[in-house]
Amino acid sequence: MKDFDQLMSVWQGQPKPDQLSVDDVLKQVKKGMSGMSNKLLWNIVSMSVSFILFLGAMLFFVFKSWTTYAGMLIILITMILYISMMIRDYKLIHKRDATINPTDYLQNLKEYQKNRAEVYGWMLYIYVVLISIGMALYFFEVLQSATRAFKITAYSVTGLWLVFCTVYLRKRFVNNEQEKLNLMIDRLIRLQSQFD
């Protein structure tokens, strides 16, 4: 039969853990970024590169029809929207102040999660609609000299791909995200009540 003071001596007498060395930690912290924001940063960079390439194509290639320019412009606007959403998330991840008290911190996390769920719910629809319009307009001129069979194939493949993304992938993505968010929000609510 042990009392709490004895448990305390057990705790304090515990062997030194296999802990990271200060030099390893220093090396890591200098590298900065956690995995999550690193991934997001990588997405921002790759999308920005695609944006620049596409913009370059629009500026340096000469197209005859206004529909091509309109299509490319819509695709570029969609890319800007997407990049700005990612930058906003990136800032949010960085802005969260880990030095505030846990109750406020959990409240911040909860708001952030809900915000993400809302935005990614309707954002994906807008993204797909804009990309579809952009592609349709772009193909109008680009495929003008192509054979009818090629045109049909190009439109069908693009259309099917977009339908697949919207119906199947979007559903999977949203369900997956929602499931994780719900789980996390539930846990956050439970945790918050523990600190009340």
Place this chain on the structure above:
Amino acid sequence: MAEKEAAFKKIFEANSKKIYHLCYGYTGDDDAANDLLQETFLKVWQDLNKFRNQAMISTWIYRIAVNTCLTYLRSEKRQAKDELTPEIAETRIEEVSEKNEQVALLYKCISKLEESERIIITMVLDEMPYPEIAEISGISEGNLRVKIFRIKQRLTELYNQYERL
């Protein structure tokens, strides 16, 4: 930069052991505890210039560690499947048994507590003053005393119950 590095090393050496205990108490897993320790000190490094001695540095670091532990549940691969359940703690206990049976049993009992209780009790076990724990956890001191009393009782009960088995 060299000054910042020196300050960081000093802070790490003075606090890392206790922060590791906190993280280990929360997760019950050595790798996860080291990850959380690293993440905590990453935030310490990033915010070191902002620290204006508004509180003791250890209080400040503890708060970062507590919030880092709470965000631990964010990661998708850890969600649900890697939560610290008594079953997982049981398996992990086997891995650490050679270290120290009593310590392992104590960690097992800590794993049975609620998340906030795990965090609070590791600070109590490290003999941190109550006002400091209250400040870190954002709970009023009066409330905290009641909580600590209950957690101590529960932990002792659990420990004695398992020791008899």
